Structures are given as C-alpha cells and as structure tokens.
Amino acid sequence: MTVEFVADLHIHTCLSPCAELSMTPRDIVEKAASLGINIIAVCDHNSAENVSVTRDLGRERGIYVIAGMEINSSEEVHVLGLFGDLKDVFQMQEVIYENLQPGENDEDAFGMQVIVNETNEVMGFNKRLLIGSTNLSVNRVVDLIHSFDGLAVASHIDRDGYGIIGQLGFIPPEVGFDALEISSRMGPEEARSSFAPYRHLSWVSSSDAHRLEDIGKRTTRLVMRHATFEELQLALRGAGGRKVWF
C-alpha cells in the first residue's frame, strides 16, 4: 500500500555560509514538523557535517532526514547528492574535500560555516572555502554520487546562476541524473512548458531554504510505501505504482 509523503529535499543548515545562523538542525526539524513535512534532505554546500545531528533529531520527531550535499562542479553547476547511509555521504564528502578549490572561508565576505550539536551549541567552524567550486566536472560528480549509491539531482534547473541549463546551455544527455529540481521561483505549469524536453526524468521541487521561514515553501509529494531511501529510489523511477509530483 502506498502513502503520500510530503518532502522538502533541499534545505541548507548554518553550515552553509549563505544560510542564516538560525538554520540549526534542531530548529529546522522543529519547523519541518510543525508544517507536517515527513521527509527532508539536508544539503549544505560541498559539506555534510551537520547531517548526522539533523538525522538524529529528525528520528525523534518522526521525520526522515536524507543525508545530502549540494556539490559545486567545475562548470559551477550545482548538483544534489542524496544518500541513504551516513558512511556514503561522508565518503562523498572526503572526495569533495580533496577536490575543493583551496582557500579559507572569509566569514565577512561569505558568512559563517557553523557545526552545531543537538541543543544548538556551536561545536566548531568549518574553515574550508565551501562556497567555492570543485575541480570535478558535472559528469564526474554524478558518477561519484552513483558510485556511493546516491541519487543525483540537478539543482534548480530554472535558475541561470549555478543551474545546469544556465551554465551548460542544455542538460548533457550522457549525464545520468536521477531527477531534476525546479526551484520555488517557478510554478509547476511554467516548468512543464519550459522544460518539456526533459519530461522523461523525474522532477522534484524543493524550498532550497536558507532561512527558517523558507522551509516547506515548496514541497514534493512522494507516493510510496515507507519513508526510506530505498523507497525514494524506487519512486524516482516510478516503480510499482510509486509517484513523485509537485
């Protein structure tokens, strides 16, 4: 039997330099719970260091937290990597760190990159240049995500900046995305007419929240059996009557 889950699959925490400091794992989970969201994905820029704590908090509140990252490719295309297991996202993170543009984060220019615990206490600051790009092509990023059993989603394809169509003109047919993300700036009808050539792929739409008030601004409905990563994989393929829509 399938159930319709409400998902917001692209949320930044205070680890992302551009996100507000109020985006702590605890407050994100509380906000999502108050909105009736069942599944969220934590996707910070080029890092996953707040994923584990968010996942623990989510479990307490009955929210399934997908371990994610928003990776910046060498073409400055944003790609979401979504993973079922923490070990997978951390392996991905290791590769990203090895290939991230060198340099230290300038907090005045880009913002703080805060690692926090369950009770909103600051555990440390990530010093890397998380806002930067990796030297991995978008093709390579997607292959790496798949090698760690993850799902690759092209971020906000309707946005010129950092969206794959803006940067690369069209979605390279040889890149095996599992889904495309439409941002909350574009309505479903407009998306269907603007991106008609890409209807063969699954589409999701998420808030890309950088502030608490943006969580759930856009959600995707996942019609599947349970709130698990395996079910999400099946739903994106439309297997066994499962569906994904927004």
Add this chain to the structure above:
Amino acid sequence: MKLVDLVEHLSLEVKTPGADLTREVTGGYVSDMLSDVIANAKAGSVWVTFQSHLNIVAVASLKGISGIILVKNRVPDEDTLKKASQENIPIMTSSLPAFELAGRLYTLGLR
C-alpha cells in the same frame, strides 16, 4: 581574418589536430555561460571561454562558431576534444586570461 592568423599572432595552442584553421573569423564573443552564448553569440565568431565541458562543442556547432579559445591554459576534457574533432570545431588554448585575450583580438581588428 582566418583562425590561422589568430593562432599565429596570439601564439595559440591548437588542441584539435586536423581542424580547419582556414575558417573565416568575423567577430568575437566572450562568455562562460552557455545559455548566454546560445542566446547572443553570432555565427562566424571566435568564442573565448573558460568552460571546457563537452557541451561547448554542441553550442559552437549550433551557433556556427568558427573556433573556441580556452583561456588561462584551461585543459579541455578528453571527451570535449573527441567531439570537437567529430564536429570539426577547432579548439585552441591561450595562456592569457579572457580580458587580455579579448583585448588582443580587438587590437587585431575583430569587432
């Protein structure tokens, strides 16, 4: 002006052996966003960019670009070069950054 003149005057390195460098160049365009090139570049232009993804070949082909110059010694992906040879799109590299290279092209008379 032909591509071969640009190669000579600007010491460009030709990355696609056998590419047709006798092509006429009638203008230039500088952009790293391929959507912008699709929308605005004119046929016959030489395209100056830092992007090396495979998609640059398809965009150049679509727009009738004479040739692509990658700046700052950007190394094109293997796939990009293979596709460029198939599509007969010459790819060259320059050690100069885009700003300087565009200035040199302008000085050579391209408009």
